[in-house]
Amino acid sequence: MSKVRVVVVGCGSISKYRHIPEYAANKNVELVAFVDPVIERAEKYAELHGGKAFADFETMLAEVKPDAVSVCTPNALHAPMSIAAANAGAHVLVEKPMAVSDEEAEAMIEAAKKNGVHLMVGHNQRFMPPHVKAKQILQSGVLGKVLTFRTSFGHPGPDGWSVDGADSWFFRKEEAIMGAMGDLGVHKSDLIRWMLDDEVSEVAGFVGTLHKKGTEVDDNASCLLRMKSGAMGTLVASWTYYKGEDNSTILWCENGVMKIGTHPDDQVILELRNGTVEKHKVGAISTNDKQETSGVIDAFIESILTNTTPAVSGEDGRASLKVILCAFESQATGKFVSVN
Known part of the structure; x- marks a missing residue:
């Protein structure tokens, strides 16, 4: 070939x-x-x-x-x-x-x-070893149903990541259209859809520019999500985590809690109601400072x-984008927005 x-x-x-x-x-x-x-x-x-x-x-x-x-x-x-x-x-x-x-x-x-x-x-979040492991554990049924969750992605912003620093296109509204939500939030809407094997049905969002000077794009967002299954949780995207990156997800389930990316060495931690604790070292989640394949x-x-x-697929990308667009609509209208 x-x-x-x-x-x-x-x-x-x-x-x-x-x-x-x-x-x-x-x-x-x-x-x-x-x-x-x-x-x-x-x-x-x-x-x-x-x-x-x-x-x-x-x-x-x-x-x-x-x-x-x-x-x-x-x-x-x-x-x-x-x-x-x-x-x-x-x-x-x-x-x-x-x-x-x-x-x-x-x-x-x-x-x-x-x-x-x-x-x-x-x-890329779907391919990161801790997320792959977490999905396997969910599918095994040991945790039962996911009831609530929080998923967050924050770092100090594109000024530290982009080749153009503070002059990056990321901050120019006409090129970027959206800020932290397009950069980080959409990763988490994709992750939660994929990991829970579920779709987002409703979104409410606070999306705004809190601290990055001279830009009209959002640098922070806090959103409420309700899934088709009824599970509910929060999605956070931020460009103002100046003390360092956070790309973690916690799932509270019928039989216990799973913490993903909350600990530097034990990337997936399972704490069951029966007292069992499992810690999985499966490889890191990529960060801006430390790239993984x-x-x-x-x-x-x-x-x-x-x-x-x-x-x-394109359909996956579209569904994950829609969640973010609905958060912007919620910010603009002050209402809960149905995703489909």
Whole structure:
């Protein structure tokens, strides 16, 4: 089987730390081009990994005709670039949030279907060992039903993560559309849907800008979620956890509690009502300071090679995005919002 010819579009931090090194490490991949409006960034990776550098996405599509494209651009460009790539016959891996509206997400799914290509969304939380382990434990039935939960994702903000620091597109409303919710909140709406194997039915949200200067995008959100099963809980996204990252989830169930990512060494802790305590060391959750292999790239390439539905489908990405959009609507209207 010949290698999958991949192009990475947008050469910022997510490409630098995840997409590019993980493609380079996959023996079934040939990196054929890099695209970035700051051409020097694209050229740097082309020198490192081979392939061509482009400043313009459309020019690259016409010239290179790639098998697959990673869209790692500002949020506002996710949909137009993904649709253009699908129309050019390329499989698409798009960073989260997959789009900035439900209509865009739907159009992306349609474009992939029409062109017979795969569309995958980069929700890496599903692949992290503690989350995989937690889902296995839930499915075993030992905890019984999940009744309530809290899931939180916070760090000091893109000013510390983005290649452009405080000048990052993350803070520019017209490019980002949304802030901490699009960056972190959507990871947690995806995680809770996947882990509980359940859909969010209702959302209430406080979403606002509390502390990041000179930006109109949200830097904090606290949301209430009710699931279809009746379980309820909170989802928190923050760019102002200045003392360090928190990416933890706690599930209170009929037979006990499961704590995920609350302890540096015991990543999954199970405390049952009968007094049993189980601690699982299964590998860390990736952080901005300490990158772990995300699993996303390998899963994407696997879906192309085996012609199977990607592990995080366009429909998954759309459902997880919808939860976030409903939180914004709740903030705007002061009402609970039904997700579907």
